[in-house]
Amino acid sequence: MAVKIAPRIRFRKGDTVEVIGGKHSGKRGKVLTVRRDEGRAIVEGVNTVKRHVKPSRTAPQGGIIEREAPLPAARLMVVCGKCGEATRIGHRLLDDGTKVRVCKRCNEPLDA
Numbered sequence: 001m002a003v004k005i006a007p008r009i010r011f012r013k014g015d016t017v018e019v020i021g022g023k024h025s026g027k028r029g030k031v032l033t034v035r036r037d038e039g040r041a042i043v044e045g046v047n048t049v050k051r052h053v054k055p056s057r058t059a060p061q062g063g064i065i066e067r068e069a070p071l072p073a074a075r076l077m078v079v080c081g082k083c084g085e086a087t088r089i090g091h092r093l094l095d096d097g098t099k100v101r102v103c104k105r106c107n108e109p110l111d112a
Contacts, residue, residue, distance in 0.1 A: 040070035
C-alpha cells in the first residue's frame, strides 16, 4: 500500500496567508489551525461551508451554521508583513544563533 506524504508546511498558526489557487484565489486571512498530518490548514474567513447541527450544549439552538473548512497547504502562501506581498519563505541564522524565517522578496525576517 502506498504511503501518502503530506506536503511541507512552512506557515504557522497566526500567520497571514493568501490563497493562490481555487475558487477562493486572492483572498487573505489568518491561519487558525494547521493540520500537518493532512497537509491542510484552516484560514479565517476563507472556504466557509454551511453545516446542519443538532441542538447540543455548544449549539443550543441547532440549525445551520457557517464555519471554515480546511484548505490544502499547496494553495496557500505566506504574506510578508513588511512588503505586503505573498512570498516564499527562506531561513536565516541571526548573530545570536536563532533561526528565523525570511521573506524571499524583501529579505526581511517574518518572525518579529
